[in-house]
Amino acid sequence: MSERAVLVTGASRGIGAAVAAAFAAAGDRVALHYRGSTELAEKVRAALPGDGHLTVQGDLADPTAVASIIETVVKEFGRIDVLVNNAGIYVEHRIEDVSYDEWQESWQRTLAVNLLGPANLAWCAVRHMPRGGRIVNVSSRGAFRGEPRQPAYGASKAGLNSLGQSLARALGPRGIAVSTVAPGYVETDMAADVLAGPQGDTIRAQSPLGRVATPADVAAAVLYLASAQAELASGTIIDLNGASHLR
Numbered sequence: 001m002s003e004r005a006v007l008v009t010g011a012s013r014g015i016g017a018a019v020a021a022a023f024a025a026a027g028d029r030v031a032l033h034y035r036g037s038t039e040l041a042e043k044v045r046a047a048l049p050g051d052g053h054l055t056v057q058g059d060l061a062d063p064t065a066v067a068s069i070i071e072t073v074v075k076e077f078g079r080i081d082v083l084v085n086n087a088g089i090y091v092e093h094r095i096e097d098v099s100y101d102e103w104q105e106s107w108q109r110t111l112a113v114n115l116l117g118p119a120n121l122a123w124c125a126v127r128h129m130p131r132g133g134r135i136v137n138v139s140s141r142g143a144f145r146g147e148p149r150q151p152a153y154g155a156s157k158a159g160l161n162s163l164g165q166s167l168a169r170a171l172g173p174r175g176i177a178v179s180t181v182a183p184g185y186v187e188t189d190m191a192a193d194v195l196a197g198p199q200g201d202t203i204r205a206q207s208p209l210g211r212v213a214t215p216a217d218v219a220a221a222v223l224y225l226a227s228a229q230a231e232l233a234s235g236t237i238i239d240l241n242g243a244s245h246l247r
């Protein structure tokens with residue numbers, strides 16, 4: 001396929017920045033979405049190969065902001081060939097530790113960003129997505145293994161898996177494929193403290209390969225799922241956890 005118009009959410013750092021770099025290296029135009037890290041996002045954009053990339057700001061918990069993210073990208077690119085729902089939050093709220101109010105807040109915020117955000121982005125984006133379009137969702141091993149300290153996160157990612165499978169069936173007749181990657185721990189800001197702390201070696205040893213994923217590992221899988229060759233992978237969920245959790 002010639003140059004594609006790609007929107008990557010949460011592209012100011014971590015996995016999203018690596019995904020944006022992988023698409024740009026393949027010759028695509030990338031819209032890098034972020035929430036608050038304007039400088040970081042600009043830095044990532046400036047380092048991308050190729051021309052015409054842009055940054056776009058917005059809180060995915062806000063449906064109005066989601067609509068305006070898509071409007072901005074469509075105004076600039078004319079269409080959206082690929083949507084990568086990558087942005088996410090990971091908030092600790094152990095059931096035995098937090099107050100009822102904190103429990104409410106954690107569930108509402110996590111589901112709003114990790115599940116409703118991607119659902120709303122998909123609704124807005126498919127109206128500008130031609131045949132051959134792709135939606136790739138970044139889920140997590142936690143959807144399958146459970147998240148005892150972040151239960152809303154696990155539930156949000158299980159919901160995201162289901163959203164992807166439902167949309168794969170809904171959008172197939174339009175030639176749009178929808179798929180998911182489910183990484184275990186990845187070396188990013190989100191996991192930095194845990195991986196650098198006393199648990200780090202135990203976590204790396206969960207995989208027989210003795211390591212966790214890099215953002216580039218995840219980006220390579222996303223690039224494949226967004227390719228023309230991956231049409232028949234629609235509906236799939238690719239595990240990227242180094243055999244640390246088999247299902």
Ligand SMILES: NC(=O)c1ccc[n+]([C@@H]2O[C@H](COP(=O)([O-])OP(=O)(O)OC[C@H]3O[C@@H](n4cnc5c(N)ncnc54)[C@H](OP(=O)(O)O)[C@@H]3O)[C@@H](O)[C@H]2O)c1
Binds near residue numbers: 090187
């Ligand atoms: N790291 C891991 O171990 C791991 C494992 C499995 C799955 N994942 C998933 O992979 C994805 C990316 O993770 P990461 O580790 O790269 O995360 P990260 O380094 O924490 O970066 C998160 C990104 O999401 C954006 N973001 C956060 N809250 C947002 C909101 N309310 N609205 C819009 N954007 C928001 C951030 O923007 P700002 O920089 O502007 O705040 C940032 O670009 C997430 O969905 C995560 O759940 C990560």
